[in-house]
Amino acid sequence: MNTIFLLISLTTIASAIAAMSLRNLVHCVLCLTLTFVGISLTYLQLSSQFIGFAQVMVYVGAVSILIIFALLMTRSGHELTLREWRPMHWVWGTLITLGLLACLGLSITGSSISGKVASPEKTESVKALGEALMQEYLIPLEAMALLLTVALIGAALVALPASHHPPSSKGGTE
Amino acid sequence: MMVTPALLPYLLFSACLFCIGLAGVMMRRNVILILAGIELMLNAANINFVAFWRFHPGAEEVSGLIMVLFALAIAAAEAAVGLALVISLFRHFRTTNPEQMEQEVPS
């Protein structure tokens, strides 16, 4: 196992654990952003540059900002989240997580695909990606465009305040 | 000069991230951080896709990356809608603690 992958994966897992367990919510989101960057570095190591950079652009540049804005708009940024400390929740949660991790780990290591060591020299070609999107996957692409439009309009509508008066024009019209 | 290791470490890495995201969803007391945990789980699944694409022998196959592109976009849309819902919930219940969001039964 080479050192770069070890470094990236350990940093990502550490920041993910920090993101899920810190008390200050803004620190949580910033650690989550670091996790996203670590995942993008994993994509780069798997030689898919476009997806790695798209991950940074979408997650670090947009989704993190969204979460931060939502935190600030619901005024959760200034308060600690663990007001009611219930240790049994955490104990059970950790046990279930470790159990699931053990299940997944055993099934992964026990399966036949884990023996794949010979990695072919596969490089990502953005041209092939574009052609696939426009020829074979055109209908899913259009469906996703529709989905994004609907999500945009829907999110704006849902987040509007209940009583929304259009602003009166400046200076009046008398 | 990046030497790609075997497939197994990547699968274990993504399993770890998935479980950490799941832990966050189960244990956090704030709906926004539950959504963040869901995003983390989606990302872990995306790592799996990219790893399988990389280790696929066919040189012309891009369907793994297409899946990742679509999952990325859909996750972003879902985050936007989910956070809009959270803001709307906050306006109604004045709290982001899911245990305190109890709908009164109309009598």
Place this chain on the structure above:
Amino acid sequence: MWFEELLIAIKASLVLKAPEGLRPLVSAALSTMPILSAFGGLFAVVTLLERKMLGRIQNRYGPNRVGPFGIFQPVADGIKMLTKEDIVPKTADHLIHFLAPLVLLVTAMLGLSVIPFGQKLVAVEFEAGIVFFFAVGGAAELAVFMAGWASRNKYALLGSLRAIAQMVSYEIPLILSSVCVLMVTGSLSLTEVVQAQSGGITSWFLFTPWGFLGCILFLISTLAEVNRSPFDIPEAESELIAGHMTEYSGFKYAVFFLAEFVAMFAMCALTATLFLGGYHAPLPVLSIIPGPVWLFSKLMLLVLLFIWIRGTMPRLRADQLMEFAWKFMLPMSVINLVSTGIWIALDGGLLGWLVTGACNFGAYLGLSRWLADHPNHRKRVYRYADGPINAA
């Protein structure tokens, strides 16, 4: 070509002198150090140039005390910034307060790594180079939020949220107006984009109808992305003191300043690469002069344009700014995309020029006419205590 080959030969010989294991590291360091030092020096020159030019526009001399024509002013500024006391508010979030200017500087400098400065003179060769540039540009917004949040100052937070809203709004016209160049070139790599503009000034993308509109939109979006006038609400003193940079003093403020200027240089270099032919000379006979010289002169031309705009135009209000982005620039960049598609389908030529030019110009006229009829833009009626007075 001789300059580029000379530089590559020097770098190769220096790399060979290093021990075997350290060669990749030495190679990377030798690629990045000239770029960083060149742009650092350029930053010092441009701060002085900006102050002199603004002074001339405002009918006064700029700084002229610290040396003949004020040449040593940047040195004096540097000494001042370094020796100022570094005040951090007691309730500030110290770690994030410390990291925010660093993250902003790192993302600004990372953008410089994919720009081709000459034939084969790119720091990092990516197949998806331009996506990398926009990705790190998007990561800069996070640094702005970190700065505003960590200061624990309501006004700094408000300023940083407004700055983020501005940067996010103008990121879309920025990316869309560069996509039309990528459509014509057929590749995401910046070296390919520059190669497609080789062969003299007539093949630069600026001198095509879609390229002209795209360049103008790109330049306006660049002004907004780096928070420069007339889009400098986040850093205008009369607005929110210094916005997200309020609680920073001394060297950290200098790092913010440096980051903003380096981001401006990176975006100007990207504009020159996408629309102005990159490192190619206007006439083939002039290619004796090395490529980096041409790129830097185009970059300085754009920087002078930015300084000129700063000295001339008044500042936009926050809602005017957002309205301009979403109601004018976004539809214009989408229409530019469509007309670029028409250009590619008609394969250039006279018909392509006519149709694309008519499409762009007609869109501009129609959109601006439609927006000018908006009730917010009509003449104002001012109300005073003794009855309304029409602003005739």
